[in-house]
Structure formats: structure tokens, C-alpha cells
Amino acid sequence: xxxxxxxxxxxxxxxxxxxxxxxxxxxxxxxxxxxxxxxxxxxxxxxxxxxxxxxxxxxxxxxxxxxxxxxxxxxxxxxxxxxxxxxxxxxxxxxxxxxxxxxxxxxxxxxxxxxxxxxxxxxxxxxxxxxxxxxxxxxxxxxxxxxxxxxxxxxxxxxxxxxxxxxxxxxxxxxxxxxxxxxxxxxxxxxxxxxxxxxxxxxxxxxxxxxxxxxxxxxxxxxxxxxxxxxxxxxxxxxxxxxxxxxxxxxxxxxxxxxxxxxxxxxxxxxxxxxxxxxxxxxxxxxxxxxxxxxxxxxxxxxxxx
Amino acid sequence: xxxxxxxxxxxxxxxxxxxxxxxxxxxxxxxxxxxxxxxxxxxxxxxxxxxxxxxxxxxxxxxxxxxxxxxxxxxxxxxxxxxxxxxxxxxxxxxxxxxxxxxxxxxxxxxxxxxxxxxxxxxxxxxxxxxxxxxxxxxxxxxxxxxxxxxxxxxxxxxxxxxxxxxxxxxxxxxxxxxxxxxxxxxxxxxxxxxxxxxxxxxxxxxxxxxxxxxxxxxxxxxxxxxxxxxxxxxxxxxxxxxxxxxxxxxxxxxxxxxxxxxxxxxxxxxxxxxxxxxxxxxxxxxxxxxxxxxxxxxxxxxxxxxxxxxxxxxxxxxxxxx
Numbered sequence: 001x002x003x004x005x006x007x008x009x010x011x012x013x014x015x016x017x018x019x020x021x022x023x024x025x026x027x028x029x030x031x032x033x034x035x036x037x038x039x040x041x042x043x044x045x046x047x048x049x050x051x052x053x054x055x056x057x058x059x060x061x062x063x064x065x066x067x068x069x070x071x072x073x074x075x076x077x078x079x080x081x082x083x084x085x086x087x088x089x090x091x092x093x094x095x096x097x098x099x100x101x102x103x104x105x106x107x108x109x110x111x112x113x114x115x116x117x118x119x120x121x122x123x124x125x126x127x128x129x130x131x132x133x134x135x136x137x138x139x140x141x142x143x144x145x146x147x148x149x150x151x152x153x154x155x156x157x158x159x160x161x162x163x164x165x166x167x168x169x170x171x172x173x174x175x176x177x178x179x180x181x182x183x184x185x186x187x188x189x190x191x192x193x194x195x196x197x198x199x200x201x202x203x204x205x206x207x208x209x210x211x212x213x214x215x216x217x218x219x220x221x222x223x224x225x226x227x228x229x230x231x232x233x234x235x236x237x238x239x240x241x242x243x244x245x246x247x248x249x250x251x252x253x254x255x256x257x258x259x260x261x262x263x264x265x266x267x268x269x270x271x272x273x274x275x276x277x278x279x280x281x282x283x284x285x286x287x288x289x290x291x292x293x294x295x296x297x298x299x300x301x302x303x304x305x306x
Numbered sequence: 307x308x309x310x311x312x313x314x315x316x317x318x319x320x321x322x323x324x325x326x327x328x329x330x331x332x333x334x335x336x337x338x339x340x341x342x343x344x345x346x347x348x349x350x351x352x353x354x355x356x357x358x359x360x361x362x363x364x365x366x367x368x369x370x371x372x373x374x375x376x377x378x379x380x381x382x383x384x385x386x387x388x389x390x391x392x393x394x395x396x397x398x399x400x401x402x403x404x405x406x407x408x409x410x411x412x413x414x415x416x417x418x419x420x421x422x423x424x425x426x427x428x429x430x431x432x433x434x435x436x437x438x439x440x441x442x443x444x445x446x447x448x449x450x451x452x453x454x455x456x457x458x459x460x461x462x463x464x465x466x467x468x469x470x471x472x473x474x475x476x477x478x479x480x481x482x483x484x485x486x487x488x489x490x491x492x493x494x495x496x497x498x499x500x501x502x503x504x505x506x507x508x509x510x511x512x513x514x515x516x517x518x519x520x521x522x523x524x525x526x527x528x529x530x531x532x533x534x535x536x537x538x539x540x541x542x543x544x545x546x547x548x549x550x551x552x553x554x555x556x557x558x559x560x561x562x563x564x565x566x567x568x569x570x571x572x573x574x575x576x577x578x579x580x581x582x583x584x585x586x587x588x589x590x591x592x593x594x595x596x597x598x599x600x601x602x603x604x605x606x607x608x609x610x611x612x613x614x615x616x617x618x619x620x621x622x623x624x625x626x627x628x629x
Binding site: 031037084087093094095097098099101102103104105106108109110112113222226229230232233237276279280282283284287288290291294295298299300 | 428432433441447450565611
């Protein structure tokens with residue numbers, strides 16, 4: 001039974017990691033191409049979740065909700081890019097941080113305005129509602145496995161997009177020399193809007209999928225955003241591969257730490273003390289891990305050269 | 307007297323005039339508002355050491371603000387319950403003792419966080435300071451001994467020898483005096499060789515290294531001083547509200563401190579005061595008009611960042627003179 005629990009927790013960690021990857025991939029893509037730090041990325045995650053929950057409630061279909069989440073987040077991303085973000089590319093990071101912090105206030109309060117303060121609920125689609133047996137005799141929810149699957153597909157898709165397509169070629173070119181690709185006749189403004197919308201859509205997808213596991217509420221994007229920052233700091237800013245490895249590591253360390261640390265502490269202290277101290281320490285674990293990685297490699301595991 | 311000095315003097319006088327006028331007009335609420343301005347300004351002056359002088363965009367100063375707050379809350383709780391805290395010491399209700407503990411605790415935290423974060427720079431630094439502050443935030447939430455998510459109440463405001471801190475005006479004077487001390491420190495530090503080296507590190511690291519000064523230790527020292535001052539502000543803030551909670555540690559708080567500096571003017575002596583005054587007024591005014599005040603605050607902030615760089619002191623006093 002203990003093995004089953006361990007496998008279950010490992011899968012939970014993997015699912016969490018995959019979701020963090022969707023967030024971190026967008027962030028790191030936007031940073032890599034435009035050199036922009038976007039604190040409002042968590043708001044786009046929230047937009048995706050709200051769009052999915054609303055459309056699913058109207059139509060009764062989770063799948064339409066999922067489509068709506070992608071569309072809404074991408075649209076919100078494109079609008080924000082055109083109205084605000086575009087003016088920030090040449091500014092220093094301080095201005096970017098501040099403007100995107102202001103955007104968070106606008107998004108959060110705006111969403112509360114539209115939807116009220118009560119959380120929305122999103123049901124798991126019937127197709128994925130079951131559970132599958134895992135080694136050790138336990139059952140694991142199919143939906144969480146599906147999230148892991150979606151994450152893997154997105155990772156492969158992103159890899160193909162960036163390494164095999166014309167758009168990917170432009171993205172890579174934009175990362176290394178933005179003046180040059182402009183001179184070669186690529187419309188950089190549109191390219192940036194597209195990249196921003198793509199990153200936003202990934203965040204929206206993550207929000208929609210997680211919305212069925214937790215409640216959909218204002219501010220849901222913020223804890224995830226900060227974990228996504230930890231992920232890209234560990235992985236190396238601008239690296240999609242780093243985002244994937246960092247996300248899986250953070251997901252596993254966080255989930256398994258919360259599961260194993262209280263148990264380990266219980267070996268030499270009282271159960272209630274072990275539970276509370278274990279929980280407090282486990283919540284710090286990934287930050288300790290981040291500090292360790294940075295002590296050894298200040299620019300992250302897969303930092304781009306230079 | 308330069309224009310900036312006149313603006314500074316006016317700001318300081320204005321901040322002092324609000325509670326005096328409010329007391330004369332028997333409006334104690336405005337005394338609290340002015341005290342809030344002074345405390346937030348003090349926290350932002352602390353951040354201004356790192357951000358304004360050193361160009362270190364710390365998005366984690368809520369950590370020091372909150373640690374200072376918890377220092378006040380924990381010491382006062384132990385003193386109230388007569389529970390020993392450590393080595394048989396039962397905490398304290400004396401503000402100077404609490405400030406010392408807040409200084410020490412936030413200083414140690416700043417040393418640890420700074421030592422790791424300053425190995426990196428730019429956007430990494432922003433995110434790492436943010437992440438470390440979140441680490442302490444989550445620790446405070448999941449550590450039940452001192453209230454966890456619910457926070458910790460301070461039953462009676464802590465005491466300062468010779469003053470009645472329960473009187474709003476007296477407490478304001480304490481906060482105002484500490485703000486003045488911090489401003490003097492800022493001015494002295496900025497004009498000292500150490501401050502010059504720090505500013506040089508911001509402007510051109512390579513050149514500083516060429517003259518034989520390593521930027522890392524200077525930045526670390528500035529970061530620690532910065533964290534300590536913000537920590538004292540946190541202790542005062544806890545006393546003002548007679549309450550500490552993890553929200554003092556949250557990244558919104560870090561963002562607010564940055565916002566205060568930007569609104570007022572980065573690197574300006576009295577920028578944080580102008581920023582804090584405007585912020586509290588906006589919060590109060592917009593909060594009175596609409597429940598959705600954060601929405602409009604966000605829009606205003608966006609407008610300031612995009613179109614009005616240099617902040618209020620920048621508008622009033624013109625460009626920084628590089629002499």
C-alpha cells in the first residue's frame with residue numbers, strides 16, 4: 001500500500017510539474033524573445049480558468065470551455081501586448097515589473113467586478129471522470145493522467161514549433177538579434193504579439209485544466225506565477241528545455257516533500273510536531289532547492305550562453 | 307537652496323502638519339492616516355537604499371517588513387502571556403528593544419537572502435528576491451505557533467519610555483522621528499564614499515572593478531542596511547495595526563513598496579515620502595469612492611509608469627542633478 005501511495009504522490013508531482021511547465025514555458029518564451037518580465041502572466045492563467053468555467057457552465061461542455069479558455073487567454077494576451085506591453089520592451093526591468101504589477105491589480109479587481117467574489121466550479125468532463133488502476137493496487141484519477149499527457153504533447157508541440165516551423169525560426173532569430181530580423185523584413189511587432197498570445201494561451205490552458213481540480217477564483221494565478229518564476233530561474237531564463245526540467249523537478253520536490261518530510265520527521269519527534277514542522281519546512285523546500293541550484297549555477301541549469 | 311531641497315522640506319512639513327491639524331480639529335482618524343504614511347515611507351526609504359542607490363530591484367522587501375512585524379508581534383505576545391521565548395526571556399513590550407530585535411532579525415535575513423541573490427543580477431535578482439520572500443510567506447502561513455494564516459494580535463500597543471504610545475499623536479512622533487533618522491542616514495550614506503561606490507556599481511560595474519572595488523560586498527552591505535530599515539518599519543506597522551499577519555510578507559507588499567518609490571521618484575531623498583503620501587491618499591480617496599479602488603489604482607499606476615517617469619519629486623523638482 002505504501003508503494004501505491006508513493007506512486008500516486010509521484011504522479012501528482014508530475015501533474016503539478018506539467019502544469020507549472022505550461023506557465024513557465026510562456027514566461028520563458030516571452031522573456032527569451034522580448035526580454036520582458038511579465039508579472040501579469042498569472043492573470044492570464046486566471047482568465048483561462050474563468051473563461052473555461054463560464055463557457056462550460058453555459059454550454060455544459062468542458063471541451064468548448066477549454067477552447068474558450070485558449071481563445072480568451074490568447075485574446076487577452078494580444079490586447080494587453082498591443083495596448084501596454086509593447087511600450088515596455090525598451091524600458092528597464094523596473095518599469096516592466098511595475099507596469100505588469102499594475103496590470104495584475106486591474107485584472108484581479110476587474111474579474112472580481114465581473115464575476116463577484118465567490119469561486120466558480122468546473123466539473124471534470126465525464127469522459128475523463130474515471131480512475132485507472134496503478135501498481136500496488138490503488139486507483140489514480142484519469143483526469144490527472146490526462147493533464148500529464150497534455151503537458152507532454154505541448155512540450156513536443158513547442159519543440160516542433162520552435163525547431164521545425166517558419167514561425168519558430170523567427171522566434172529563434174528574435175531571441176538572438178532583433179534588429180537583424182527586422183532588417184530582413186520580418187514584421188517584429190506582429191511577431192511579438194503572436195509570441196505573447198501564444199504564451200498567454202499556454203497559461204490559459206493551464207488555468208482551465210487546473211480549474212477542474214481546484215475552485216476557480218480571483219488571485220488563483222499568483223502562487224502559480226511565483227512557482228513558475230522559481231522554475232525558470234532553476235531552468236535558466238529563456239530555455240524551454242530548462243523550463244520543462246525545472247518544472248518537473250519543482251513539481252516532484254514540492255509534492256513529495258509535503259508527503260515525505262512530515263513522515264521522516266515523525267521518526268524522531270511527536271506526530272503532531274512532526275506534522276506542523278514538516279508542513280512548514282516542506283513549503284520552503286523548493287526555494288532551498290532553488291538556492292542550491294543558484295549557488296552552483298547562478299544562471300540556472302540550462303542557461304543560454306552569454 | 308536647490309529646488310529639490312525646498313520640495314523635500316515642504317513634504318516633511320506637510321507630513322508633520324497633517325496629524326497636528328487633525329488633532330486640533332479632533333479628527334483622530336487622520337492622525338492614523340498620517341502615521342501610516344510615515345511608516346510606509348520609512349519602509350520605502352529602506353528599500354530606496356537598495357533600489358534607488360544600488361539599482362537593486364528587490365521584489366522581496368516584504369520579507370524584511372514582515373519579519374520586523376513578526377518580531378514586534380512575537381515579543382509582545384510572549385510579554386503578554388509571560389511565556390519564555392528563549393533562555394527564559396519572556397519577550398518585551400518596549401519599542402526600543404523590539405526595534406533592536408527587528409533590526410537584528412531582518413538584518414540576518416537580508417544577509418542570507420542577499421548573499422545568494424546578489425550572485426545574480428537583473429531579472430534573476432528580481433525573481434529570486436521575490437521567491438525568497440514567498441518562501442518566508444509560506445513558512446509563516448504553515449507555521450501554526452504564531453497564528454499561521456490568521457496572524458497574531460498585539461493586545462496593547464507597545465511602549466516607548468517617556469511617551470504614551472496609545473495616544474495617536476505620540477505614536478506618530480515616534481514614527482516620524484524614526485523616518486527622519488532614516489532620511490539622515492540615507493543622505494549621509496548617499497554622499498559617503500561607500501554610497502558613491504554603490505551608485506558607481508549601478509552605473510558601470512566594469513569601471514568600478516577597474517578601480518579595484520568589488521561590487522558584491524558593497525551591494526550586500528547596502529542590501530542588509532536596506533532590509534534592516536524596512537524591518538523597523540514593519541515593527542512600527544505591526545504596532546500601528548496592533549496585528550501582524552502573513553499579508554505583511556506577501557508579494558503585494560513588496561510591490562507596494564516599489565510602487566511608493568516609483569510614485570515618489572527613484573533614488574530621491576524624499577521620494578518615498580511623496581509616494582507614501584500619495585498612495586495613502588489614493589487608497590483612502592478611491593476606497594471611499596468605490597470598492598473597486600484597486601482597479602483604478604492599477605490604471606493610475608499604469609499611466610504613471612508609461613507616461614510620467616520620474617515620479618512626483620521628479621515633476622516638482624526637475625531632473626536629478628549630476629554634479
